[in-house]
């Protein structure tokens with residue numbers, strides 16, 4: 001039995017490395033450090049990083065599979081992985097960009113490597129949600145922080161498209177129905193204390209790097225950027241949380257209406273279809289199997305009062321990170 005399954009794995013490994021079209025792409029989702037003395041540390045003392053399960057389900061719902069990307073590893077780990085996956089999602093969260101061995105440092109490797117790959121002609125899409133979008137903008141602005149304080153927590157908003165948004169890659173294929181739902185109903189879930197403004201983007205000018213596709217207003221009426229795409233690379237950012245409407249049930253402000261669901265699904269479908277354009281793969285099926293998120297089980301953490309319904313939690317040992325190397 002054991003022998004049969006190993007030869008099957010080898011067989012699938014050969015099929016896999018020969019396939020040029022990736023119908024179910026594999027997308028890396030970056031982990032992030034748990035808060036010091038926070039809820040996870042109190043309940044799961046050995047767990048040092050997490051991924052909110054909603055990001056995993058969101059990508060799976062678009063037809064992708066997920067591998068966790070560990071924080072705190074040296075560059076060779078990210079270099080190796082970035083030659084094997086078909087896209088990266090930088091999730092939202094609440095970290096400072098100055099913490100060593102954490103989300104921002106790992107994100108910097110991933111962003112730099114994605115730039116290098118795309119420059120070499122290898123298609124490597126990146127998606128940043130909320131803090132992930134903030135990090136993308138920050139890193140591609142050479143670590144200049146353009147964020148302003150914003151009161152964007154616990155609000156649910158329609159999307160205010162900018163003129164010409166349909167000329168973008170992201171919205172080129174949007175249907176009338178989905179566009180109507182997005183603009184006329186409260187479909188996007190916002191949970192952020194910072195944001196970017198168009199005035200500031202125009203000043204630096206980040207408008208040579210990013211195409212601004214939509215805007216929103218916080219509770220004080222401050223206008224902020226809610227959707228961007230990179231002009232040159234397949235990089236995208238949203239300040240809101242498209243993974244929440246289907247998969248998070250911890251706040252009354254998270255919309256679960258039909259309009260919110262088709263909106264979220266639009267973004268998931270778009271990013272997964274970008275990842276399908278990549279033809280990278282793991283060396284063989286065994287390596288792929290050991291990296292997939294299926295090796296881990298999410299915990300039901302909202303019952304412990306987490307803001308996430310379920311979370312994947314990882315220990316240093318699981319992240320292969322006995323000691324930090326640089």
Ligand SMILES: *[C@@H]1O[C@H](CO)[C@@H](O)[C@H](O)[C@H]1NC(C)=O
Nearest residue numbers: 017018019020021121279280
């Ligand atoms: C992947 O695509 C590149 C360029 O599009 C091509 O050169 C390469 O042979 C492809 N690799 C595989 C494994 O299909």
Ligand SMILES: *[C@@H]1O[C@H](CO)[C@@H](O)[C@H](O)[C@H]1NC(C)=O
Nearest residue numbers: 043044045046047315316317
């Ligand atoms: C946490 O890690 C320590 C040291 O590796 C180990 O002895 C202990 O059993 C672990 N606790 C849990 C709950 O896994």
Ligand SMILES: *[C@@H]1O[C@H](CO)[C@@H](O)[C@H](O)[C@H]1NC(C)=O
Nearest residue numbers: 073074075076077320325326
């Ligand atoms: C990076 O870490 C791996 C183990 O995780 C190790 O094998 C490798 O030598 C390290 N590389 C460098 C350049 O430190």
Ligand SMILES: *[C@@H]1O[C@H](CO)[C@@H](O)[C@H](O)[C@H]1NC(C)=O
Nearest residue numbers: 095096097098099100101145
């Ligand atoms: C990181 O930045 C935050 C906010 O500016 C600051 O409060 C914190 O002390 C900084 N931490 C380190 C380790 O520099």
Ligand SMILES: *[C@@H]1O[C@H](CO)[C@@H](O)[C@H](O)[C@H]1NC(C)=O
Nearest residue numbers: 155156157158183184185186
């Ligand atoms: C969206 O929510 C705001 C307040 O939260 C409300 O004033 C507005 O009417 C809502 N819009 C729609 C289209 O439901």
Ligand SMILES: *[C@@H]1O[C@H](CO)[C@@H](O)[C@H](O)[C@H]1NC(C)=O
Nearest residue numbers: 153154155156251252253254
């Ligand atoms: C968030 O907004 C909802 C309404 O959408 C409200 O019921 C809830 O009390 C608010 N919570 C906080 C913490 O502001």
Ligand SMILES: *[C@@H]1O[C@H](CO)[C@@H](O)[C@H](O)[C@H]1NC(C)=O
Nearest residue numbers: 010013282283284285286287
């Ligand atoms: C699969 O690939 C890994 C990484 O390149 C390699 O170490 C391993 O020997 C390969 N396994 C098989 C069965 O080919």
